[in-house]
Amino acid sequence: MASNLSNRRWLLTSYPEGMPDESHFELQENVEVPALEDGQILVHARYLSVDPYMRGRIAPGANYAAGVEPGGLMQGGGVGEVIESRSPDFREGDIIETRDFGWQEYVVLGPDNGVTKVDPDLAPIQSSLSYLGMPGLTAYFGMFEVINAQPGDTVVVSAASGAVGQVAGQLGKAHGCRMVAVASSDDKLDWCKEIGYVDGVNYRTAADDLPGALKAACPDGVDGYFDNTAGPIHDAVMENLAQNARIAVCGTVSLADRLGQPDIGPRYHRQILVARARIQGFIVFDFAETYEEARNHIAGLVQKGELQFKEDVSEGVETMAASFLKLLYSDNFGKQLVRVSG
Numbered sequence: 001m002a003s004n005l006s007n008r009r010w011l012l013t014s015y016p017e018g019m020p021d022e023s024h025f026e027l028q029e030n031v032e033v034p035a036l037e038d039g040q041i042l043v044h045a046r047y048l049s050v051d052p053y054m055r056g057r058i059a060p061g062a063n064y065a066a067g068v069e070p071g072g073l074m075q076g077g078g079v080g081e082v083i084e085s086r087s088p089d090f091r092e093g094d095i096i097e098t099r100d101f102g103w104q105e106y107v108v109l110g111p112d113n114g115v116t117k118v119d120p121d122l123a124p125i126q127s128s129l130s131y132l133g134m135p136g137l138t139a140y141f142g143m144f145e146v147i148n149a150q151p152g153d154t155v156v157v158s159a160a161s162g163a164v165g166q167v168a169g170q171l172g173k174a175h176g177c178r179m180v181a182v183a184s185s186d187d188k189l190d191w192c193k194e195i196g197y198v199d200g201v202n203y204r205t206a207a208d209d210l211p212g213a214l215k216a217a218c219p220d221g222v223d224g225y226f227d228n229t230a231g232p233i234h235d236a237v238m239e240n241l242a243q244n245a246r247i248a249v250c251g252t253v254s255l256a257d258r259l260g261q262p263d264i265g266p267r268y269h270r271q272i273l274v275a276r277a278r279i280q281g282f283i284v285f286d287f288a289e290t291y292e293e294a295r296n297h298i299a300g301l302v303q304k305g306e307l308q309f310k311e312d313v314s315e316g317v318e319t320m321a322a323s324f325l326k327l328l329y330s331d332n333f334g335k336q337l338v339r340v341s342g
């Protein structure tokens with residue numbers, strides 16, 4: 001069966017030096033799908049996940065996970081249907097999710113690939129790539145394990161309308177925090193307020209005085225900062241720390257055009273000292289042993305009708321590279337996905 005199929009997949013052509021563009025990626029067509037060996041399954045993608053972390057994986061420097069070399073298949077998560085199985089654990093028709101899908105229409109997966117069955121009756125299957133998957137878990141652990149958010153805390157979230165930011169905002173609201181969004185447009189901030197953020201800062205229109213705009217939104221200072229971006233938003237928060245502030249460094253998407261080069265900006269040792277602040281980086285995988293607890297917590301909000309979620313869906317595997325670039329230029333509005341089939 002597999003030999004009748006041909007795959008389309010995206011390769012990295014070269015490491016970008018500044019901001020990536022479409023020339024750094026190549027769509028390969030008519031790629032043969034290998035026949036299955038014992039223990040393997042063949043999966044047809046329904047949705048592929050598009051994530052900012054791929055910027056770090058296409059840079060030659062050290063990272064927390066192995067990257068893609070020029071000529072290699074672009075990595076990424078996906079959810080799809082098992083169309084052939086030589087595994088005792090999966091049947092044709094099963095819907096599965098894996099981090100190891102890659103930017104392609106078909107994938108052959110084996111026991112080492114971390115494949116999870118998805119229950120299509122529980123929630124839309126693509127939620128396993130968003131609020132019930134990696135971005136949702138990241139929001140949960142960032143809020144509760146790293147920031148240790150407490151009821152009454154003022155918590156600022158950058159990229160607040162994105163996949164992680166939407167969930168962080170709603171988790172914080174449900175926990176009794178005063179959530180403040182930072183985003184690039186008023187439309188995005190309006191959405192953030194609809195889902196529970198009490199205030200917001202447009203970092204583009206307020207660029208002349210970002211610390212002042214944050215002060216207006218956080219008059220008693222910032223107790224928790226969920227940092228998805230680094231850059232000037234981070235700097236503005238550092239000027240507004242409350243006593244014992246906790247800063248969770250989750251992502252550095254604003255550095256997409258200068259990975260591998262020194263960051264620029266002021267130093268904040270005095271502010272950290274005076275506020276007795278704590279800054280901690282984290283990677284969601286650090287909390288793998290308690291994923292179930294986090295997923296149940298988020299699923300509980302979903303069941304009570306207390307979680308809203310916006311997706312930004314492009315059509316067809318051929319849109320993967322353009323969809324990825326949208327994230328780096330703030331052009332996505334909600335979790336960026338690519339629908340491949342179904």
Ligand SMILES: NC(=O)c1ccc[n+]([C@@H]2O[C@H](COP(=O)([O-])OP(=O)(O)OC[C@H]3O[C@@H](n4cnc5c(N)ncnc54)[C@H](OP(=O)(O)O)[C@@H]3O)[C@@H](O)[C@H]2O)c1
Nearest residue numbers: 138159162163164183184228250251252253254283284330
């Ligand atoms: N540590 C972990 O384990 C982990 C796991 C998942 C994700 N992350 C990180 O979490 C962050 C959010 O990821 P996501 O999947 O939820 O993506 P996302 O927020 O849905 O999309 C990326 C967003 O980044 C913002 N952005 C892009 N360029 C920017 C710039 N120069 N300055 C400020 N904001 C900029 C844009 O929002 P605006 O329109 O508001 O600019 C864009 O919508 C990323 O940094 C990602 O790498 C970390």
